[in-house]
Amino acid sequence: MHKKLGIILTAGLSLLLTGCSKVSLSTTAKTYSPDGMVAVVKGHTANHNTVTYQIDNGVKHSVKVHDKTFVIQVPASNREQKVKLTASAGNKQQQQTVKVKAVKSLGNYQQVVQKYNQMVVMSKLSSQEIQTLKAASTLKKALSSPDPQLMQQIKQAQQVEQKVQQLQSTTKSEQLPVQLNGIHNVVDNSAYTLRLNVQNGDLMGVTMMIPVKSFKNKAQAQQFGTAFALFSQALGANGKQVMHEFESKTKDQDKTQTTSKTIIDHGVKYSIGFSTTKLYVYITKA
Structure with missing residues (x-):
């Protein structure tokens, strides 16, 4: 009798241990679409x-499981991505x-960087300095004989060109890095944080990301x-038009309202x- 009871208990314990070591893994979908900068893959495991x-057989990453649930953020890409998930026990x-679906890009990163960084520098010049700079090449071509007036204009243009060279150095913290891959904060100051996702x-x-309090500071808001x-x-896009619509959609915003708005x-x-503390602007291809 005791021997039979021992066999039953051993068998029960064996089944219990087998159940505890059973590996389970499931996801809420088989295919995901990015929303903003990432696709959110959700699943369950015990x-x-x-x-x-792993994304496309790349570097292995891990995420913590909370209440048998896990969340993985996959950066949006212009190529379809395969994400292999693994749960292990012994x-x-x-x-x-x-799978994560591909989405359209905003454009070639190098081209965007070149345009943006140049505009950052030019935004520090006065309208008169910009006009002087634009006229510089024409003035140099027109100078076939000594002309005091033209010489003075060329001298002014050279001074503006020197200022541009200085600004290219002093505005580095506001410019975008020439080389980038993945998701990174590229500008981070008291007025705003700029985060980019660059793939391929x-x-x-x-x-x-803009702190709400920065809108009350004139310099930071500007x-x-x-x-x-x-x-x-x-x-x-049309920068002035977008800014006008942005101001229109945010000026009467209720601090307790979290509904998103689109331009x-x-x-x-x-x-x-x-x-309650920040305003977020997510920019993607329409």
Whole structure:
């Protein structure tokens, strides 16, 4: 009798241990679409603290599991991506593979950088200095014989050119890095934070994060407004029009309201989100 009871208890314990070590892994969908800068992959697993994943057989990453649920953020790309997820327990594994759809890019990153950085420098010049700079090449061609008036204008143009060279150095903190891949904060100051997603040489998405309190500071508000308008111009949108619509949609915003608002201009989509402390602008291809 005791021997039979021992066998039953051993068998029950064995089944219990087998159940505890069973590997489970599931996702809420097989295919995901990016929303803003990332696609959010959600899933469930039991008895595991972490889930590892690889994007297109790249570097392995891991995320923590909370209440048997995990969330993975996959940067949006102009190519379809395969994400392989793995949950392990001892020598047992369970794997799932999901797809993330490709989305249209905002343009070639190098081209956007060149336009934006140049505009950042030019925005520091007065309208008179810009006119002098534009006329410089024409003046040099016209100078076939000594002319005191032309010589003076050329001297002024040379002074502006020297100022531009200095500005290229002093505005580095406001400019975009020439080389970039992945999701990074590229500008971070008291007025705004600029985050970019660059994949395969293309700019996939932009996020601007603006502290609500900075709108009460005239200098900081102007700093953000200039960067926002210039970036819109670099993307091919109408910077002045976008800024006008932005001001219209945000000036009467209720601090407790979190509903997002949208602007679309020249194929560029701006989704504006709100929190009690920050305002978010998500920029993607429409």
